[in-house]
Amino acid sequence: MGVGYYQNMTLWNLGPNTYGCSSIQNDIDKIITQNGLSLRTDDYAATFASATNITFTNNQFTTDGIITQNTDQDMFKFNLNTTGRFTLSAIPYNVGTGNAGSDLDLQVSLYNSSQILLNVYNPGVLLSSVIDTSLNPGTYYLKVEGRGNIYAPNYASLGSYSLQGTFGSTLPLRRLELKGSINNDLHQLSWVIDADEQVAHQVLEYSTDGRHFTTLNDPADLSLRHYNYRPTSFGTIQYRLNVTFDNGRQYYSNIVTLKKTGSNPRPELISNFITDSKIEVQSPGNYAYSIFDYSGKAIKQGNLVNGSNLIQTPGIVSGGMYIIRFNDAAAGIWVDKFIRQ
Known part of the structure; x- marks a missing residue:
């Protein structure tokens, strides 16, 4: 079975034993058949029809479960009445930082009311799983199971876990506005970003045909809110701001149209x-x-x-x-x- 005292995750073994490579030992079968023991009774059903209903109290819930064998799947169901931000922390039983001592690598799958898979949450380098997403009103399902990873199979990814969920209003983008003006032949652009999330990337884009936009400025300083320059050609130029926030959501601002003309007036x-x-x-x-x-x-x-x-x-x-x-x-x-x- 090896020495697991100093490892983050420990598992029962299915493979060669001390008698040689051709001698296969199934640790779980050995424990059950030779010691008069049995696996725990399954605590939650594995089907959509029998999914355990979860209710929110003060916009949050907590529940515990156990993955008893590698075919075990625990199904949960919850309902949302409004659009909002749903977060879930699925944490295996552990005894230290980084889920040290856990025997369970958790995977959580999210389904909609039509039982269509929306996403699978199983970070490759973590034993826990985290959901942070915006959901519309409706019924949703969570499937919790033990999985393997790049270091170990799912043969004995077993153990207890806890689910901690929260639901609240979607963090809004209150204002994303681009303004522009011409000072002699200088195009002066400024913008306002008012949101709860932090800006992760902002790109000022331009277009000369109204359809294809190209990067004009990609500032490393995310606090920058203005940009001035002199176009090299005459004609109409359209500008927009492309903003990505730290939650991964992307937004475009309004389009500002500025025109650079020569010294002669024209229609x-x-x-x-x-x-x-x-x-x-x-x-x-x-x-x-x-x-x-x-x-x-x-x-x-x-x-x-x-x-x-x-x-x-x-x-x-x-x-x-x-x-x-x-x-x-x-x-x-x-x-x-x-x-x-």
Whole structure:
């Protein structure tokens, strides 16, 4: 059986004994058959239909169990009335730090009300298991069992354990807002992150077509909340913030649109996105315009006046990218893209 005094996990043996490699000994069978002993009676059922119901008291529960043999599975059931954060600590019996002296490596599986597996929790380097997740209202099941690991099989991963569960409101992301402005030719971006979780990663991204975003700045300083730079090209640039928190959840901010123009004034789209057939253009004077779909087919032509212009385009009915061209005999030609959502 070996010397397990100084090991974190000890198991009964199934394998060669002191008489030679060809002599196999089943420790558990030896103990039972030669000493008048028997395995403990199974304490919890192993089926969904007979799962033991767990009730929360003050948003928490504690229960104990025993894995009596390597085929033993303990099923539990609990109900949630609201969306919230569910945590569970599944801890094997132990006598010290790091679950020292435990004979059980725990695995916990979480199922939904349809008995569909949501996740399996069994950290490879730990004997305990931890769940920390957000759950919607409904019925859920927990399956607790003993498993092997890279150091030992599940033959004798047996013993007692305790479950400690809690449920509370989901830690909210209260505010994630990006702001932007142009100071001469400098794009100035700032943002606000208001959440209970800690920021693990934040990336400022940009796009020139409204669909494909590329990393602009990936600061190592997670407390940074501003970024300034000068774009190297003219045109419309859209910005967003991609934030990942220490609970693994990822969020995107609102999109900010800024435009870098040359020294000569020109007509400008108020937005590169439209949701109906109306296009808003701010013009510094009288200019002609032409609208095309992305295949080059002409949709509408007309003239702009000085100030704000609202162009009606009943010919734009399907989503996609379109082109608007502004031209003036003296000032030149400009082309912008916009997207019908």
